[in-house]
Amino acid sequence: MHGYSGRVLHIDLTEQKTWIESKPEAWYKTYIGGVSMATRLCWENIEPGCDPLSPGNPICIANGIFAGTPVPVGGKYGMASKSALTGFIGDSLSGSWFTTSLKRARWDGIVIHGSSEDWVTVLVDDDMIEFRDASHLLGRSTTETESAIREELGDDQVRTACIGPAGENLGRISNVSNDGRKAGRTGHGAVWGSKKLKGLSIRGTHGVEVADPDVLLKLSFDILEAAQGPHTQKYRILGTTANVLNMNKLGLLPTRNYQDGVFEDAELISGEYLHEHYKAKTIACAQCPIACEQVGRVKEGPYAEAMSHIEYESLYALSSNCGVNDMEAAIRAITNCNELGMDTMSTGVTIGWAMECYERGIFTREDFKCELCPDGLEAKFGNGMAMVKLTEMIAHRDGYMGDLLADGTKRASAQVDEERGTETYKWAMNIKGLETPGYDARALKTFALGLAVGTRGACHNRTAAYDPDIKGQVDRFSVDETRGRVAKGTEEYAAVYDTLPLCKFIRRCFTGKADRAGAWPAIAELINATTGWDFDYDDVDLIGERAHTIKKAFNIREGWTREDDELPYRWQHEPMTKGASAGSVVTDEELEYLKDIYYEAKGWTEDGLIPKEKLVELGMEDVAEEIGV
């Protein structure tokens, strides 16, 4: 077998023991890598029905098929465990040197079981595994932790994934960091924290063997050259922050906790403004010739020395969504999230919920009293300093409010409504517990469907159904019988990229066309040169359906029902009021109709369950035995 080592490393933190599992080639052909393989490992190793923060929930890491080779944007891995936020599959992707090191250490995946008694880091040094005391690393930021481990081991080539204080404190909106990139969503940080795992370091010294290196090099070179042209121009110059003004124009920019889709000061938080006043450098992920990360840096003032890469999804959440028009406060808040180890999106949306509670008089200044802010906070929309302070309070569970918000909008609103008899759930912006992304789905109806049925909750990346809505391939304001097929198409298209994984920003660089016909044959060539397999268009297409199916199967086994495919109350009951999307809302009738036609398009039952024969057809017989109907 080429491109894989055939080995999965199991690490038991409870017993401090390790073992190696060999996987057959057919298993790799079915699950490939990334989110699909990570989810499959989770399916095989979890105690079904367990509490996500219990020892029975494994951390599953799956390498990329192209990691450690020159294939552009192939330096990514998948991480899966039962989500601390949603209770369903939590599958994340991250681009980083961590994965290329893992590949050179000859591991296709790592499964971390159990829970340690004391805080540890684990070092995987090729085939040597070492459990190391982490007590001196507690409370340290993600960057500090990575540097400290590198210094201790005396090797720049050691790469570490770790959690910050937010994960140590079991915040359910915390995440895992590696080289500044994140396995960002669904609360992996809390799962690591529950295991007392502060970091996982890898040193890999072996060469990565592929079936036909000369062919792989030639294919890679052509993609690399195409990636310097018009197909990636948007990403290279402004990066994803170019979306701020675009979304604002379409009336879709989340503003003041999704009360509006238009922000009056959008110019001040735009990618263009960032570029002109704060840009320090453009940087790339591992193995990426595009380089979309725009690093913003504040040089003076109250937020001096804040510096982080600024993505659109971080920016909407920690600026317009909190009504904040101060780019410097946004850069500080994003830097805090990244250093303290929290999902910028969930953090910003949770703060937006708290600010709305404050403006409606449910919270008072007193509620925000804590060690950091002994006089409390005037937490109204637009208060950038309050937003920044709240990121720190959340990470440290400082005071009543820090503790409340650390677990995200779903739990925070449930607790407040229980304590105070309020109805704050009506503006708690989450699906299945995961906070909503930077596109108001009331006026993107295919996208609304994609989010509602999303296996990890409100994730724009997994559904990708904003694309046909925004491009005008369908009417974004209405629903029709095609949308089930469209949402199936985009989520399975995305799942191919998330499984290999390849960054989707490369999608036009194979042939100039991003559709299946343009990309799949080229991706098949890359797979074949790496593995020596004989994949064709249909095989590549199946990667996506299988990846999505194993995630859905995982959720079904964890107790998913049709009612879990939902939308936030606000998106269903409060029409938008301003701009190009004014008047839009998704009615109950529309949502139920969309779910019906989506389940039908997927070949599932009316209840959204998967028939046995469908699973068998996908080569997932053992899954059919357990959850097939």
Place this chain on the structure above:
Amino acid sequence: MPLPSTSKHEYITCDSEKCIGCQICEYVCSYAKTGEFNTFRSRIRMVREHKILITTVACRTCEDAPCVIACPRDALKQDPDTGVIRVDAGLCDGCAWCIEACDFGAISINPRTKLAEICDLCEDEEDGPQCVKWCPKEALELTSPDRRAQRSRRKLAIEEVLGR
């Protein structure tokens, strides 16, 4: 500013403003030199510090190269015409004195063979240094003293005229 070096020869320079830290140079270097994709065995090394300080380093083909002088076994020899420093695998015993002597950290010990490895400007490759060929942002260049002087003048002009 790069560390000062004196070389009348060509060597690979990196424009740190253009470098994005993708490490693709390391993959193609290791493949060109060893036949495997292994950044551990690259002779050019990417350095990334404090998020925005990014550059790459390879042999500077120094004059009176300290690594050559330091080698106790005379395993390193410098080509008088190209400045390339070649390692005689029969003589090198991996003592790493050359590494100590190199101010640029441009020499590494191969983890498999335990012998020193140094950039040779891909003198055997028809299309020249592979890292330069592949660099997606054209940050890497094989530069002669004249080219380096041109670049310095241009940089100075920008600083004096634009004051940055």
